[in-house]
Amino acid sequence: MHQILPSLADLNEHAKAEPAFAQWQKGYGPIEHSAETQAAVYRLAHQLVQAGMQPNIATVYRILGALDKITAAGMSLVVHMTYANKIHLDGSDLTAEEFKVQPEGHTGGSLNMVPGYAAYMALNALTGETRGWLMGQGHSVAAVEALNILLGNLHPEQQEAYGDGEEGINRLLQDFYSYEIAADGSMAAPLGSHVNPHTAGGIIEGGYLGFAELQYAHMPLPGEKLVAFLSDGAAEEQRGSDWIPRWWRAEDCGPALPIMIANGRRIEQRTELGTLEGLKGFQRHLRGCGFDPIEFDGRDPAAFVCTIWEMEQRLERRVQEKDSGILSYPLPIPYGIAETTKGFGFYGDDENKAHNLPLPGNPYSDERSRELFNTHVKPLYVSPDDMREALALLNTHKAQDRALERDNPLANRYPKMPVQPQLHYRDDACSTMAAVDRYFVDLVAANPDLRPRVGNPDELASNRLTEVLKTLRHRVSEPESDLEAIDGKIITVLNEEAVVSACLANRSGLNLVASYEAFCVKMLGAVRQNLIYARQQKEIGRPAGWLGWPLIATSHTWENGKNQQSHQDTTFCEALLGEMNDVSRVLFPADHNSMLALLPQIYSARGQISCVVAAKRDRPAYFTQEQAE
Ligand SMILES: Cc1ncc(C[n+]2csc(CCOP(=O)(O)OP(=O)(O)O)c2C)c(N)n1
The missing domain is CATH 3.40.50.970 (Thiamin diphosphate (ThDP)-binding fold, Pyr/PP domains)
Structure with missing residues (x-):
């Protein structure tokens, strides 16, 4: 027996x-x-x-x-x-x-x-x-x-x-x-x-x-x-x-x-x-x-x-x-x-x-x-x-x-509205991404009950998200450096569908994805499936409750960064322009301050993903706080 x-x-x-x-x-x-x-x-x-x-x-x-x-x-x-x-x-x-x-x-x-x-x-x-x-x-x-x-x-x-x-x-x-x-x-x-x-x-x-x-x-x-x-x-x-x-x-x-x-x-x-x-x-x-x-x-x-x-x-x-x-x-x-x-x-x-x-x-x-x-x-x-x-x-x-x-409970996600951190506008030349870097770290600190996830196809430092990386760290089983931790909040893998999926799935928390513009195209199918669902939820009167988040396309066509055309592709933002704007926004902030002014709106929306096309190299401060807001 x-x-x-x-x-x-x-x-x-x-x-x-x-x-x-x-x-x-x-x-x-x-x-x-x-x-x-x-x-x-x-x-x-x-x-x-x-x-x-x-x-x-x-x-x-x-x-x-x-x-x-x-x-x-x-x-x-x-x-x-x-x-x-x-x-x-x-x-x-x-x-x-x-x-x-x-x-x-x-x-x-x-x-x-x-x-x-x-x-x-x-x-x-x-x-x-x-x-x-x-x-x-x-x-x-x-x-x-x-x-x-x-x-x-x-x-x-x-x-x-x-x-x-x-x-x-x-x-x-x-x-x-x-x-x-x-x-x-x-x-x-x-x-x-x-x-x-x-x-x-x-x-x-x-x-x-x-x-x-x-x-x-x-x-x-x-x-x-x-x-x-x-x-x-x-x-x-x-x-x-x-x-x-x-x-x-x-x-x-x-x-x-x-x-x-x-x-x-x-x-x-x-x-x-x-x-x-x-x-x-x-x-x-x-x-x-x-x-x-x-x-x-x-x-x-x-x-x-x-x-x-x-x-x-x-x-x-x-x-x-x-x-x-x-x-x-x-x-x-x-x-x-x-x-x-x-x-x-x-x-x-x-x-x-x-x-x-x-x-x-x-x-x-x-x-x-x-x-x-x-x-x-x-x-x-x-x-x-x-x-x-x-x-x-x-x-x-x-x-x-x-x-x-x-x-x-998974079918009825409605996390609380996040507490907004203080916004630090700047008047010096700096990366547009610096606004995201500081804001997201502060947002996570201000909302310990909202589970954070960062989707990263292996490019965080290059995308100027260095504080995000230091604070939230890559999730690994055997940390090799201070930038890795067993309880890290960053899902890092060279697979764009997988990393964007970590954030699409984290519907009761705070999310952030940044990738080179051309590789965002690999996320398009997964993002659209989510947007279609959110759109249908809205149409039938039971709108999605998850908090909005930005999917940031860097190294973009207009910036013409070091990887040149190889990493450029306007397909992603163009495709999202074709979606209904109540579930998908496409934003082109010109500098640090205009990026920063957008972030509280992006994270207060529900059932909406914002495609943000942003340069990562230093840009002059074109807009004052007042103008940006
Ligand atoms: C990405 C993608 N490629 C192709 C299809 C078309 N398609 C629909 S069902 C199917 C086969 C499904 O087989 P399996 O995943 O084993 O599911 P089963 O119906 O056998 O349970 C395919 C290829 C699809 N839906 N999605």
Whole structure:
């Protein structure tokens, strides 16, 4: 027998004594529970009871049984969202005309996300704690929307549109990928192709693959937990997500829990993780980067629950060991790898076609595809009575006095307005950047409760931010000089997407990014994803609350510095001029004083990034304080 976990024979004995365990053991539809997951569930149940989070182990098993049913119903809803205009809550077959003329969906990835997101909800119910979530593969939003609707975790506009049972679900099916535009030019439906501000609890769009991987570790504050669903396609082909152990510190970060949906495929190809060798190689790579990989059955929602719980326990223990001097930074960051096949749970999984439309044809016009649809949704069917029972077990927010997942703390950032430092205007020739240097150091000192982050692609001293560097220091695990510290606030790496992401993610703090003009272009995609989201939040009346900050482009075209044209590129500021000016300003301060006068406005704005094009070499003092202000 395994030292910690019970054997299958012991589990079967346990099932005789605990009918709720025996019931759960049977699984539901395509969901089966491996011996390993059964053992993990046994352990979880006992731990939750011992921790006083659940009254008895039978309740835990019942909640996990409900989780199986919600997962099956969620998978069924996802495939309906792709193919159908109607759902039959009595489980009867759909007829030809009830299917969409033009089906559309990222069905495979969405199916894979259902067990993960459902498990996230169930773990919150089991532990009485509402965590935050994000999803790198934002195209898989159908999973989240489907489960939010089943579980009633909705913003008011979605509640109104989709919240009234069968009618509401049918409206959801018809709205999904309808692209309908209202008379005023806005989107007609409170639903999008990716995660968007209508998506309850959503914090990042995930349309541009790779940014969630760079941002998740910088998001939670101590006391908050974030479950970050990531995809194998994005993680294995884009660097940066593997540096997380370098940045994570318990002193100023909450647990960030990466869960990779290893479904083995992107759109047109297998991923490396789709092969055993690739999977082992990825785990070796993760270990080399300081992660603690945990492989589990990504087809089983209970395995997600147990793994996320285990990751939290492990990280907590590592922090305790660090506090008692046994370990030092970087701590091994638990990393869940959910092994599955793309599109698991429905016809056509593990094929490239599963990415969008797994059926061979359109069920609206193709009889065989219609038959396949009706046959393959049958095992996912959950009767209304069973659904009611399952929902009662999972919707425990009131009894546990906790927020809906819609209102998790990461989704509702609204840091206090910062205390402004004294402004030191000058009348001598000096660098425009000297204004930022002194102001930011003073701003951070005046606001110790706002977590500072500086995004630095290795150029701070050159960009004349020397006081920022001395005071806030590079974050490293083994400091080499006084300019480096374990608790440094500067995220330095020669990857512009990664450094700007540290600041885009630090939504409850004070941020600063400076880079040579040409390299800001590499940040453009990440910045635009954030601006689009902030703009949509404003449009729907729930504006973003994060404090504004400057992204400073130095060595610019007009300054013509020592690196000449190589480091010049007006693309970044021109592109941001094309964005709405309530979320993006573009500023060209001519000297130290005009830069200084801008900074209090920049940092008092909410949901707005300012592109500041600034010379770094000394400039005459063109403007007095009065003129600058
Ligand atoms: C930066 C970027 N490049 C390309 C795409 C187009 N694209 C959308 S989904 C996808 C494949 C996704 O595969 P994976 O990341 O493994 O997610 P899965 O759907 O398999 O969960 C691609 C390449 C994108 N969204 N973002």
